[in-house]
Structure formats: structure tokens, C-alpha cells
Amino acid sequence: KEAATKQLAVLSSVMQCMETHKLDPAKELPGWQIKEQIVSLEKDTLQLDKEMEEKARSLSLMEEAALAKRMYNQQIKRPRLSPMEMPPVTSSSYSPIYRDRSFPSQRDDDQDE
Numbered sequence: 001k002e003a004a005t006k007q008l009a010v011l012s013s014v015m016q017c018m019e020t021h022k023l024d025p026a027k028e029l030p031g032w033q034i035k036e037q038i039v040s041l042e043k044d045t046l047q048l049d050k051e052m053e054e055k056a057r058s059l060s061l062m063e064e065a066a067l068a069k070r071m072y073n074q075q076i077k078r079p080r081l082s083p084m085e086m087p088p089v090t091s092s093s094y095s096p097i098y099r100d101r102s103f104p105s106q107r108d109d110d111q112d113e
Contacts, residue, residue, distance in 0.1 A: 008041040
């Protein structure tokens with residue numbers, strides 16, 4: 001788009017210069033067809049503007065959809081509790097270090113090992 005805009009500006013300035021000096025573009029520059037090129041470039045820039053707007057719109061829609069999906073996923077997940085919100089831990093009578101006295105290797109008075 002930028003290149004087409006620059007070329008359009010150049011051709012427009014050439015046409016303006018020729019008009020101020022009262023020159024005929026068909027006689028001075030016979031193979032250039034400046035007026036037709038200007039019309040073509042104007043159509044091209046309008047088409048590019050439309051395409052860029054559509055692309056920007058589709059990108060914004062995709063970003064909105066991704067944001068909505070992320071928000072939906074965050075709402076589904078169960079929130080974690082902070083340490084202040086955690087319920088108190090109840091102590092259990094079971095101790096994993098409980099020593100069973102029925103085994104001979106764990107008796108205090110058994111010293112022959």
C-alpha cells in the first residue's frame with residue numbers, strides 16, 4: 001500500500017507540473033499513460049484499504065475469541081485457596097512412625113543383631 005501511495009503521489013505531481021506548464025502528457029510522454037495509471041493506482045489503494053480493514057477486523061475477532069476462551073477456561077477451573085483460607089488440618093491418631101513392638105528386631109531389649 002505504501003509503495004502504491006508513493007507512486008500515486010509521484011504521478012500526481014508529474015500531472016500537476018505538466019498542467020502548470022501547459023504541456024500535453026500525450027505529446028511529451030507518449031507511452032506513459034499517466035492518467036490511466038493514476039486511476040488504476042487509486043483503485044488499488046482503495047482495494048488495499050478494504051483488505052487491510054477486513055484483516056484487522058478478523059484479527060480483532062480472533063483476539064476477542066481467544067480472550068473469551070481464556071476467560072471461560074479460567075472460570076471453569078477451581079480456584080486455589082490461599083493459606084489463610086485453607087481448613088485446619090486435623091491430627092490423626094495414626095502415625096507413620098508407629099513402631100510395632102511385636103517384631104523382635106524392633107524391641108529395645110533385643111541387642112543381638
